[in-house]
Amino acid sequence: MYRMMFCAGLAVGYVLGSRAGRERYEQIKRMAQRVTDNPSVQEAAGLVGAQVSKVTTMAKDQVASRLPHSRGEEQDGSGTGWPEEAKTTTVSPSPY
Secondary structure (H helix, E strand, O other): OHHHHHHHHHHHHHHHHHHHHHHHHHHHHHHHHHHHHOHHHHHHHHHHHHHHHHHHHHHHHHHHHHOHHHHOOOOOOOOOOOOHHHHHOOOOOOOO
16 A cells, blocks of 8 residues: 555656656756857867866876886886786686
8 A cells, every 4th residue: 555655656746756856857958058159158168178178188197207207117017017926926827
């Protein structure tokens, strides 16, 4: 009995919410479209995008300058970045 009442309440809430929700959704969608079409907002978004690009390039360069291979240090050739000791692990054959 409890489950049936819960499901009925859920169905009624869904139907009523979807009717009111769709109208509100359309209203929010129209308002967001107006904001994004505003030239001031587009200009600000372009400036922010340029700043993000600049900062990511700088961060990438800083990280690359701190990596061992970019400073001329020798690499062990494994490509893993682990110390030499890590290469000496042995793998036992599978019993299957």
